[in-house]
Amino acid sequence: MPLHIGIVGCSAEGAALCYRTLCAEGSALLGPHAHPEISMHTPSLDRYVACLERGDRAGVASLMLDSAEKLARTGADFLICPDNTIHQAFDLVAPRSPLPWLHIAETVATHAASQGYRRLGLTGTRWLVDSEVYPQRLAAHGLDWLRPSEAERDEIARIIMEELVYGRFEPSAIAYFQRVMERMRRAGCDAVVLGCTEIPLIMNEGNSPLPVLDSTRLLARAALARAVAG
Secondary structure, three states: OOOOEEEEOOOHHHHHHHHHHHHHHHHHHHOOOOOOOEEEEOOOHHHHHHHHHOOOHHHHHHHHHHHHHHHHHHOOOEEEOOOOHHHHHHHHHHHHOOOOEOOHHHHHHHHHHHOOOOEEEEEOOHHHHOOOHHHHHHHHOOOEEEOOOHHHHHHHHHHHHHOHHHOOOOHHHHHHHHHHHHHHHHOOOOEEEEOOOOHHHOOOOOOOOOOEEEHHHHHHHHHHHHHHHO
């Protein structure tokens, strides 16, 4: 039997995409209609946002650990969190967690290095791109990175928090991401990290000026591999 996957959810759209990917792609490994057992716990998003706005990493960690405890009681064998931003509290979570985790940025960095990419553009919430969540993991794999400009960070954050988390997918948002990614391409990036789990809902290999590293689906695929391997 494959291992039981626990999803520590934060925002609905990103968590839903991760869940759908686990279910849809499980059959390629396990046979028709099959996927590992999956449980998910998601507190109200406003609780995470309140902690992030006041820079309360301990509060973020407490919410993540509360989900971890509940998922452990459901029988989950390991945990994933399809939210890049709250991984900034991961160092406070992992030592106290009742279960092991896969780290989303480590998953992306490992995949990027395996594909031979050298310099990655970062996209995501301002909380994420201002943090060291990705730089630390990328540097460990010998990868360079480029953050968005200050103005780009503000507009990307607005699109994510005012549109994407509510399931609003506007053509203007796609056009803006394309402009940012094209600037990153001209600045020497050879791929771009979709470092918010909602960004893959509007950006993909078909409309991006750069190859994309879809953090949501990469995490889900790593979880499937872990579950099947036992």
